[in-house]
Amino acid sequence: MTSGRLVLLATLAAGLLGLAAAQSAEPTRMPGPAPVPRTAHAVEENARCEGCHADIAAEWRSSLHKKAHDDPAYRRALAIEPLPFCRGCHAPEADPMQDPPPELGALGVACTSCHGDASHVLAAPRKIERSAPHPVVRAADFASASACAHCHEFSFPDPERRFTPLFMQSTVSEHRASPFAGASCAECHMPLVGEGASKHRSHVFSASRDPALLRASVRITATRRGAGTVAIHLEPLAVGHAFPTGDLFRRLAVHAEAVGPDQNVLAEDVRYLSRRFGRGKGRDGHSIKVLTGDDRVMPGAPSVITLSLGEKAEGAPILWQVAYERVEHPIEESSDQAVVEGEVVLAKGTLAPP
Ligand code: HEC
Ligand code: HEC
Ligand code: HEC
Ligand code: HEC
Ligand code: HEC
Structure with missing residues (x-):
């Protein structure tokens, strides 16, 4: 057999294989980014x-x-x-x-x-x-x-x-x-x-723009422990992933404040539940972007957030609230400072002093 025929056979085989691959792969190629x-x-x-x-x-x-x-x-x-x-x-x-x-x-x-x-x-x-x-x-x-x-x-x-x-x-x-x-x-x-x-x-695909769906996604209750401590319980319901998921610039803001007789804020505390990024060391010792924390609500895993208002809250009612927030890009890495673009209040209430 001459080398010319070998090349021809190889080309033919490759062509056939290529064709077979294209035929079996194409019908089931799933949607994705361009170019598709x-x-x-x-x-x-x-x-x-x-x-x-x-x-x-x-x-x-x-x-x-x-x-x-x-x-x-x-x-x-x-x-x-x-x-x-x-x-x-x-x-x-x-x-x-x-x-x-x-x-x-x-x-x-x-x-x-x-x-x-x-x-x-x-x-x-x-x-x-x-x-x-x-x-x-x-x-x-x-x-x-x-x-x-x-x-x-x-x-x-x-x-x-x-x-x-x-x-x-x-x-x-x-x-x-x-x-x-x-x-x-x-x-x-x-x-x-x-x-x-x-x-x-349905092809509406509403999720984060549907306040009723957001509120129905997690059961939220609050209890007061002593004068200045509030425990907020977040129990995810039918959410098939972290809450919030998807885009980076979403978070849950868990807030409580003790209010005085003329509605003045005596003490307050807040926690933001999100993914956090910062700098860490790569394999070669160089500084790289890393995930430093993720305290979003996870499906099947209820979480309890404890807020501390201290002694100033003594004798005063505590107002608490959990909101789904959309924040502006760019959020400063590893900081909670952010411009809030929009919020949906998921739950709120007042806890009388013990
Ligand atoms: C983001 C992806 C996406 C987009 C955009 C989209 N579809 Fe769909 N569509 C799907 C998926 C996935 C299904 C099947 C869901 C299943 O049955 O599991 C589907 C189902 C359908 C069905 C069958 C529905 C049924 O239940 O009988 C039709 C018809 C259809 N799409 C037409 C359209 C048309 C027309 C558009 C544009 C106006 C469109 N789709 C846009 C993903 C999409
Ligand atoms: C001339 C009218 C016509 C056009 C144009 C058309 N469709 Fe259809 N399509 C139908 C009919 C009728 C059916 C069968 C009945 C049904 O499922 O709605 C169908 C079935 C489907 C189905 C399967 C639904 C199922 O699961 O049984 C999908 C998905 C779909 N069409 C999507 C599309 C998309 C995407 C386009 C554009 C690229 C398109 N159709 C263009 C009329 C049309
Ligand atoms: C071709 C890429 C592409 C595919 C495929 C796709 N999506 Fe999306 N989806 C997007 C983009 C981009 C957005 C954000 C749109 C925006 O707000 O800018 C989005 C938004 C959404 C939202 C709204 C999110 C919110 O913040 O409320 C939902 C829900 C969603 N997609 C579900 C699905 C599901 C379920 C499927 C599969 C059946 C799917 N998508 C397939 C690209 C895609
Ligand atoms: C068990 C039901 C369930 C399943 C399964 C599920 N989701 Fe969701 N999803 C929800 C609910 C409820 C929300 C609204 C709460 C929220 O925003 O997380 C949501 C929100 C979203 C959002 C909006 C982002 C946000 O958190 O605000 C996107 C995007 C999304 N889902 C995509 C997906 C994709 C992609 C899949 C499959 C890999 C999926 N979902 C599977 C129930 C589900
Ligand atoms: C691989 C696909 C993909 C790429 C690449 C991508 N996005 Fe997205 N983007 C999505 C999906 C899917 C969503 C919906 C998830 C959600 O809403 O939480 C989304 C949501 C967003 C949102 C939120 C929209 C809203 O209405 O709240 C912004 C803003 C955004 N993307 C900006 C960008 C920018 C800027 C880039 C490039 C740096 C980018 N995206 C690259 C898929 C993509």
């Missing part, structure tokens, strides 16, 4: 999905997925760190290397970002098949956390942590470690809505 295989005409394609799936389209248009690129909180953060990395997830239909054209940015995380285009619509398995005017590729992974994992878990784009990645968002591993690991993200975040033939999984 997608249609060149996302705006038109997405408008067609919306045209036929009107209920779902209306839900999606109200969602943070749709607003992922135009959302003011994202725009403010992007202005500080304008990285292709950010655009890949927040405007996945556009080329992340440049500022997206407005119509592609406005698609945010689109139907096509999660389902692909109409030549190849990705869907969860279903017992009774319904006929669709486009091919439907059913994949078990799409009914699992894998459908969300490529966007909802990722590391800092920090060159210092290239070889030892540090999570910026870790919702998927929090979920995997939780008592809810057996429930998919969709089971909680895409509840069944509608009646009869129009019954479908």
Whole structure:
């Protein structure tokens, strides 16, 4: 056999293998940041999905997925760190290397970002098949956390942590470690809505913008121990990950104050529950960004926060409150100082003096 034929055979074999890999890998490739295989005409394609799936389209248009690129909180953060990395997830239909054209940015995380285009619509398995005017590729992974994992878990784009990645968002591993690991993200975040033939999984994906859901996520009670000590009990309910999860700039503010006869504050104490970052030593002794603490409420693990107001609280009522706060970027590393952008009060009350 001549070397020429060997090369030819090798090329053929590689070609066949490549083809086989592409065929088996493509149908089950899960959604993720750009670049992913997608249609060149996302705006038109997405408008067609919306045209036929009107209920779902209306839900999606109200969602943070749709607003992922135009959302003011994202725009403010992007202005500080304008990285292709950010655009890949927040405007996945556009080329992340440049500022997206407005119509592609406005698609945010689109139907096509999660389902692909109409030549190849990705869907969860279903017992009774319904006929669709486009091919439907059913994949078990799409009914699992894998459908969300490529966007909802990722590391800092920090060159210092290239070889030892540090999570910026870790919702998927929090979920995997939780008592809810057996429930998919969709089971909680895409509840069944509608009646009869129009019954479908909701695409509203409301979470941190839904005060009622936030309040229902954790049971909070407070007890006074002696004159100046308050114990706040936080019992997570049906939350499938840390509370709060996701973006860095969220935290729970646990606060108590003793008030005097003319509503003056006699003493106060506050604790912020969040992930904290600081500097630590890497393997080669260099200073690197590290996680220095994480006291968020974890699923299945009630926590008790003790606040101390001291002797000044004696004889005075104590007002306590737990709020979900959204804080502005950048939060100073390892400090609680932050500008609060928004808050939802989860629970509050007054404890009479003993
Ligand atoms: C011409 C109308 C039409 C267009 C365009 C269209 N669909 Fe569909 N699609 C249907 C119909 C009808 C069905 C079957 C009934 C159903 O499931 O709603 C279906 C089924 C589906 C399913 C499977 C639902 C299931 O689990 O059974 C998904 C997912 C889906 N479409 C998504 C999309 C996406 C994403 C687009 C755009 C890329 C799109 N469709 C474009 C009409 C359309
Ligand atoms: C963030 C990702 C994401 C986006 C964006 C998204 N979908 Fe879905 N969609 C899903 C997932 C995941 C499922 C399946 C959930 C399951 O059954 O476990 C689904 C289910 C569906 C279904 C079947 C619903 C049912 O219960 O019968 C249709 C139809 C559909 N999507 C259409 C659309 C259309 C149209 C858009 C845009 C208007 C869209 N989706 C946007 C992820 C997404
Ligand atoms: C292509 C990337 C991508 C995929 C895939 C994706 N998401 Fe998202 N998701 C985002 C981005 C980006 C945001 C933030 C949008 C914003 O507010 O700027 C978001 C926001 C959300 C929110 C709202 C969070 C809040 O603060 O209230 C929920 C809930 C959510 N996603 C759930 C899911 C679930 C469940 C899946 C899988 C079925 C999924 N996402 C798949 C990118 C994605
Ligand atoms: C057992 C139900 C449940 C499961 C499973 C679940 N979640 Fe959640 N999720 C919630 C609840 C309740 C909230 C609102 C409380 C909160 O903000 O943490 C929430 C909030 C969120 C938020 C908003 C961020 C925040 O904390 O404010 C994101 C993003 C999110 N979930 C993504 C996911 C993803 C991705 C998965 C799968 C890996 C998932 N969730 C699995 C119940 C669930
Ligand atoms: C791998 C995907 C991914 C990358 C990369 C990414 N994000 Fe996000 N981002 C998300 C997801 C998913 C959420 C929703 C989680 C939540 O709301 O807690 C989110 C939420 C946010 C939010 C909160 C939005 C709100 O309305 O509260 C801001 C701000 C944000 N991202 C900014 C950025 C910036 C700036 C970058 C680049 C430095 C970036 N993101 C990179 C996926 C990504």
